[in-house]
Amino acid sequence: MRAEQDTTLIPLKVLVAGGFGVGKTTLVRSMSEIPPLLTEQAMTAASIGVDDAAVVPDKQTTTVAMDFGRITVDDSLILYLFGTPGQSRFWFMWDELARGCVGAVVLVDLRRIDDCFPAIDYFENRRLPFVVAVNEFPGTDAYDDATIRDALALPPDCPLVRMDARRADSGLTTLITLVEHALARTTAAAS
């Protein structure tokens, strides 16, 4: 095995989470420098909501489509964005994706605010840095930040931003907010 510890090139990842149809794919694609790509992740059927995994042979697999995008940050830093599967029954995938991530953007559609609760719970429970990003659909500017924070029961230090997932500059601002938040938390934890 060669250069296993080579750290010249550094891959990083950010997860994009939220309910079905909230704009995860749109955000990943608007920010990515590579054409839209879907990957298939093979999963054992035993992982998918089967109570007695022992009765399911290991070889039964299913595939889950997953959006991802890429941002080459500098000569050696490459950031990947992963749209997490919207359906909760595929959440077993998140643990592998979430391991070592910078953090997550949880997209919220204020017309269907409940859809983002599972994602918020997931990242809170695992103490992963995340920002809540309100994807500004028509008619969703009627709520002020305090109302939204209250409705989502957000921790005080969790950033709340408003964005347009179709616009790369808007996505970039959201990403910067996430990294600032992750950095602040990592710095605080280290001191």
Place this chain on the structure above:
Amino acid sequence: MTAQEPGREAGRVVPVYAVTGGRTRSTGRDMPVEALVTVTAAGGRPTELQLEYRTIVELAVAPISIVEIGATLGVPVGVARVLVGDLADAGYLDIHLPPSAGSDGGPSVEVLERLLEGLRAR
């Protein structure tokens, strides 16, 4: 061997699970989907390799991740991981793991600062 047989790229001749010998897990290595691979200096041009392996080595002229390789080849990530593992073992590829690989923590302060700087410069 630069000329492909006509139609060779269009359809898979051999099922990819035959290429991996039915393996969907790489041997003893935990490569996250974002792990990057590059060709080694000594790798050379692997004309003797099967199509999937050769394609990966050609893709890895520039840094590319496991997940991109899977999507480009049209195979699940687990299969891409096995193929990459084989090529790394054979000396064709270097693997660049995330700095936090093997721990539950996220990237370090230094890495996050570089990321922030890079994003702000865009």
